[in-house]
Amino acid sequence: MIPNKPTNPGEPPAIWWIRRDVRLVENPALMAALAASNRVIPVFILDPVLINSPYASKQRFRFLTGGLHALDSQLRRYDSSLLVLQGEPLQALSGLIAETGANAIFAERDHSPYARRRDQHLSLRLPMHLISSPAIISPGEILKEDGTPYTVFTPFLKVWKSRLGDLSASSSAEPPAFDHRLSTPRGLTGVKLPDLSAFSVNQQFLPGEIEAKRRLRAFTQGYDAPLYGYAQYRNRPDLNATSFLSPYLRFGMLSARRALVVALSALEQAAHPEDANSAETWLNELAWRDFYIHILHHFPRVLTGNFRPLNIRWRNDPEEFETWSQGRTGYPLVDAAMRQLISTGWMHNRARMLVASFLTKDLLIDWRWGERWFMQHLLDGDPAANNGGWQWTAGTGTDAAPYFRIFNPIIQSARFDPQGDFIRCWLPELERVPTKFIHAPWEMPPDVQVHSACRIGIDYPVPIIDHAWARQRALAAYPKSERG
């Protein structure tokens, strides 16, 4: 809880600069600001560098905007509001300091290379206080004996788990008592957030901290305890068996530490081994998120190229990339997943691995093309996790899949979407294809194609490539040693 400070209207205010921590609950930067001053100004800055980046996404921006509206509504209950500034952060913050007399800026640390350069630059000129991290355990706090970072997940996980102990104690599910100490001085000129009613709201993911909290509860405490099927069903895109929390974690609408505490308590309270197994599996996913935040922190160069110096002979055919990105490869599970991405801004994790394998191995297209496409569409698009996932699949990353690990889109489909429900949900042209053929519709005899209203080459594409053949080509194109 916050120490009660005597009210002193003359005290210089502190700025709470919100970046990827769009929430009031369990927010270390906000707490630090509240501890520093009895007047705290909540600010978000629309940075043109980020908004105009080739990795930006309209959907993600819309989700963020919604989350900021939601935060603003929450702040109004404390007689405050969110101040939104537009422009270069140094100018925006300098101007705000000049207008308000603020003497400190508190912000959660951000480990992406752009953010670190920006913050370092700002720290030379402004009273910046960088607090905590979006990771559960901050980068730099988990190192090997010799002081170098882990680059293999399993030993990282072991150490990570051993450090979780003291995190639960200080956790709270409720916002702190603000005592009217959040304030937005009258007369300050910010910009208006884009009006959400001008957008179609994403029905799959309503933005905001309240919604994140509701989802966390639904995932872990629903009457049918969905978390307890997590270990068994999380790879099934046809079932709603994952947490769907990634967009909220991305913007800190949900604190990762809050998720951790809930995961640990689910582990503790598990009544059956399989329940414990589910909690443990989810815990591992949270650890993967930390792992890749740490990797990006220690090896920022992964954003521009292979972590491992593999020399792969990419083909990089732009038309094939277009076919893949629009979900027209002729492999139903690949196409269903790509269309899910475009229309909802989210994709099931198993499907992410499959479509990534298909792009890099079957089509031999540089993982960076896929990485960019994902960033342009994912609500949860985050440089660390997205890059880690792509490099893992491409076999170029830390702890990467071996070069010969190539997903078979037909087998994956039969295994993880057995009835084809997920496929039919996103590919209406396959609606009436019998389950027997749903994973490989090109095998339908002509009369079945007609009867199913799905003529291959007319209603649904001929496969862009023969997988068995493409697999052999990928094995040949991938160098078998790191020298290439």
Place this chain on the structure above:
DNA sequence: TGAAATGTTGGGGCG
């Protein structure tokens, strides 16, 4: 957090 090729085993059909 893979898939395919190859090897092994055991049951059933059959002469």
Place this chain on the structure above:
DNA sequence: ACGCCCCAACATTTC
């Protein structure tokens, strides 16, 4: 009753 073949099921190796 026996050997042989086939093949499914499983295990191991290889890419």
